[in-house]
Amino acid sequence: MTAATGRADERVADVGLLRRLLIRPELGAVVGAIVVFSFFAGQSAVFRSLDGIANWLDPAATLGIMAVAVALLMIGGEFDLSAGVMTGTSGLILVTLATEYGLNVWAAMTVGLVVALAVGLLNGLIVTRTRLPSFIVTLGTFLMLQGVNLGVTKLLTGTVQVGGLRSASGYDSAHTLFAGTIQIGGSSFRVAILWWLLVTAAATWVLMRSRQGNWIFAVGGDERAARAVGVPAARTKIALFMTTAFAAWLVGSILALRYTSVQANVGIGQEFIYIIAAVIGGCLLTGGYGSAIGAAIGAVIFGMADKGIVFLGWDADWFKFFLGAMLLLATLANRLVRRYAEEVRH
Amino acid sequence: MILQTKGIGKSFGSVLALREVSMSVEAGQVTCVLGDNGAGKSTLIKILAGVHQHDAGSLLVDGAETRLSSPRDALDRGIATVYQDLAMIPLMSVWRNFFLGSEPRKGLGFDVRQARRVARDELRAMGIDVRDVDQPVGTLSGGERQSVAIARAVYFGARVLILDEPTSALGVKQAGVVLRYIARARDRGLGVVFITHNPHHAYPVGDRFLLLNRGSSLGEYAKADITRERLTSLMAGEAELEELAHELEPE
Numbered sequence: 001m002t003a004a005t006g007r008a009d010e011r012v013a014d015v016g017l018l019r020r021l022l023i024r025p026e027l028g029a030v031v032g033a034i035v036v037f038s039f040f041a042g043q044s045a046v047f048r049s050l051d052g053i054a055n056w057l058d059p060a061a062t063l064g065i066m067a068v069a070v071a072l073l074m075i076g077g078e079f080d081l082s083a084g085v086m087t088g089t090s091g092l093i094l095v096t097l098a099t100e101y102g103l104n105v106w107a108a109m110t111v112g113l114v115v116a117l118a119v120g121l122l123n124g125l126i127v128t129r130t131r132l133p134s135f136i137v138t139l140g141t142f143l144m145l146q147g148v149n150l151g152v153t154k155l156l157t158g159t160v161q162v163g164g165l166r167s168a169s170g171y172d173s174a175h176t177l178f179a180g181t182i183q184i185g186g187s188s189f190r191v192a193i194l195w196w197l198l199v200t201a202a203a204t205w206v207l208m209r210s211r212q213g214n215w216i217f218a219v220g221g222d223e224r225a226a227r228a229v230g231v232p233a234a235r236t237k238i239a240l241f242m243t244t245a246f247a248a249w250l251v252g253s254i255l256a257l258r259y260t261s262v263q264a265n266v267g268i269g270q271e272f273i274y275i276i277a278a279v280i281g282g283c284l285l286t287g288g289y290g291s292a293i294g295a296a297i298g299a300v301i302f303g304m305a306d307k308g309i310v311f312l313g314w315d316a317d318w319f320k321f322f323l324g325a326m327l328l329l330a331t332l333a334n335r336l337v338r339r340y341a342e343e344v345r346h
Numbered sequence: 347m348i349l350q351t352k353g354i355g356k357s358f359g360s361v362l363a364l365r366e367v368s369m370s371v372e373a374g375q376v377t378c379v380l381g382d383n384g385a386g387k388s389t390l391i392k393i394l395a396g397v398h399q400h401d402a403g404s405l406l407v408d409g410a411e412t413r414l415s416s417p418r419d420a421l422d423r424g425i426a427t428v429y430q431d432l433a434m435i436p437l438m439s440v441w442r443n444f445f446l447g448s449e450p451r452k453g454l455g456f457d458v459r460q461a462r463r464v465a466r467d468e469l470r471a472m473g474i475d476v477r478d479v480d481q482p483v484g485t486l487s488g489g490e491r492q493s494v495a496i497a498r499a500v501y502f503g504a505r506v507l508i509l510d511e512p513t514s515a516l517g518v519k520q521a522g523v524v525l526r527y528i529a530r531a532r533d534r535g536l537g538v539v540f541i542t543h544n545p546h547h548a549y550p551v552g553d554r555f556l557l558l559n560r561g562s563s564l565g566e567y568a569k570a571d572i573t574r575e576r577l578t579s580l581m582a583g584e585a586e587l588e589e590l591a592h593e594l595e596p597e
Contacts, residue, residue, distance in 0.1 A: 214442055217437070221435035
């Protein structure tokens with residue numbers, strides 16, 4: 001803007017199309033995905049085959065569902081460290097109720113959903129009411145859920161896992177919908193991939209084309225400013241925590257139905273992988289900026305590296321190194337974006 | 347008279363932030379609220395904006411006694427506030443900021459195309475030439491951001507526009523730009539409350555002047571009843587200035 005004269009300000013350089021593209025949050029993840037794909041595909045024929053793609057899209061899908069939900073939450077300015085262990089809680093509830101108490105699988109899943117949403121609601125209420133950092137609040141929930149998962153499982157079964165879901169009523173229909181496979185060109189693709197695409201598409205629509213999406217960016221960008229123009233900030237954040245909980249339930253159910261048993265310590269440590277995938281996808285750790293598609297692509301990078309390292313016959317430990325390197329690169333790239341957005345401020 | 351306060355007051359614990367302040371805002375007029383830091387300007391506008399509730403005196407909207415329960419409540423009654431530092435969200439685009447909190451619907455969603463078009467047209471109608479409504483607000487200058495916020499309030503049917511120190515962080519030229527938009531909003535029939543500590547910004551555009559000092563009113567003056575010099579000296583605190591002049595004289 002240059003006052004009412006309409007004359008261009010001579011001090012403002014023309015912002016090129018290239019620069020405009022560079023500030024898209026997904027850009028870093030897209031470039032990263034191309035590089036990682038080329039690297040592994042160039043060295044392994046299996047990796048670039050249809051079977052190979054089905055293979056590495058599978059971990060990308062279950063991670064991606066969580067990464068997309070966590071990305072929404074991070075754009076809204078909050079973290080959820082309990083997201084990983086909550087996948088375990090949902091799975092444990094499903095298997096325990098269906099095997100120990102003879103509930104129908106669908107009924108057991110419904111109970112799991114209610115519990116997950118209640119935990120999400122609790123996380124959201126505590127964070128919005130007390131204004132404590134969500135990092136601390138959900139760290140508390142994380143530890144509590146971890147204890148409950150182990151304690152209750154041991155109490156009921158005497159071991160640290162529950163299993164035998166296959167014989168429960170309603171297993172077949174639920175398995176087909178959540179853990180089945182689809183044949184494409186002779187390769188079997190996990191149905192979880194469809195769930196992941198669906199979640200990513202829904203999240204992208206919400207972010208870019210809904211009023212709630214505008215509120216998510218706003219509460220993460222500057223909560224006080226958002227509140228001042230009438231955005232229901234607390235409700236938006238609570239809904240985001242519940243969305244993350246919903247995603248954790250979905251992923252927990254998918255994994256429980258796939259393996260028919262659940263370890264009581266499942267999901268621990270995953271919460272950081274979700275956050276890293278979201279950051280690689282362009283989310284700022286400080287909130288207010290990011291993309292659901294970016295997080296989904298971040299998850300693809302993970303899936304490719306996770307399986308690609310195995311295809312190349314490397315030690316799987318190298319995955320951790322890769323993880324750290326990607327995170328650093330992504331954070332540096334994101335910092336440039338933020339600096340660009342703020343460099344002309346006075 | 348759209349907005350009026352009669353002997354309004356507010357205390358926070360044992361601190362009396364505001365005592366016995368009376369002021370009025372009329373359509374198509376600018377009421378300036380002047381005072382030094384800590385004079386109670388912020389408390390007053392937060393009451394008018396629905397952020398705080400007064401605990402003494404009365405607040406009248408369209409002549410009826412009212413308590414504003416929240417910023418949303420104030421907005422619904424046509425009282426819009428543009429804050430100095432929290433007017434806009436830097437990482438969001440101009441059009442997203444423009445419609446934040448009042449997004450036009452299209453089915454279940456947010457009518458993005460409409461929002462972009464209206465934002466561009468409205469800014470142009472206020473004489474604000476934003477290069478690109480897709481650019482993040484963080485790339486705009488301070489004066490530009492204030493202007494976008496004013497255009498937004500005008501578009502959303504504000505009848506009263508409260509501006510919290512819109513010119514204080516700006517250079518001379520940028521402040522002039524903002525003052526011009528204040529005049530333009532006034533000409534469109536809005537009642538404007540212009541908070542400032544600079545009498546030179548207030549005098550040219552103001553119709554009424556409320557002076558605050560340490561939480562109390564020093565009086566509300568119509569423009570005809572006060573000169574710029576008198577306003578400036580009241581504002582600065584006459585006695586204190588004289589004392590200061592005395593102190594600063596060479597021995």
